[in-house]
Amino acid sequence: MTFEETSLEGVFVVGAEQHADDRGFFARIWCPQEFARHGLNPNLAQVSLSFNTHAGTLRGMHYQAAPHAEAKLVRVTAGAIWDVALDLRPDSQTFERWFGIELSAENRRMLYLPEGCAHGFLTLAGFTEVEYYISSEYVPDAARGVRWNDPAFAIAWPRPVGILSERDRNWPLIEAQGEGG
DSSP states (O other): OEEEEOSSTTOEEEEOOOEEETTEEEOOOOOHHHHHHTTOOOOOOEEEEEEEOSTTEEEEEEEEOTTSOOOEEEEEEESEEEEEEEEOOTTSTTTTOEEEEEEETTTOOEEEEOTTEEEEEEESSSSEEEEEEESSOOOGGGEEEOOTTOTTTOOOOSSOOOEEOHHHHTOOOHHHHSSOO
16 A cells, blocks of 8 residues: 655545556555554544435535544545545644545545544546545534535635535535634
């Protein structure tokens, strides 16, 4: 596995080192020991799946409040997304900055987000399937979010948003939250 630092503190692009032969290839996509060696949370409490029928579907920007904060490893098994990590950790040197990257079934890249980062994505293709490896169990009362188009963050989405849930449409702007995320 490869671990490439991004412009956000603690956020990594993770790659699968492929061992190929005439049958195809084999690659590890999860190894707790390797994550721990890189200082990343190696705990795995659940794996979740998001299926999205249409291109232009936006999900985000979501996170869980402490003490239920989640680290996530995100990968695409079908289709493609523009995946975004937003740093909401007040003590971080990259607080309120974002990082985006295309993840696809074809490029097989993954994005690791530490606890305290909000996550969202925009589908770039129809019939896109996204898999999440998550460090903590989902706790509905700890679910939080910020607006995907909050001017305080100025996230550059690569295409227009076509489908958005009412909940994601109505997350508060960061100033309205009063807690800095």
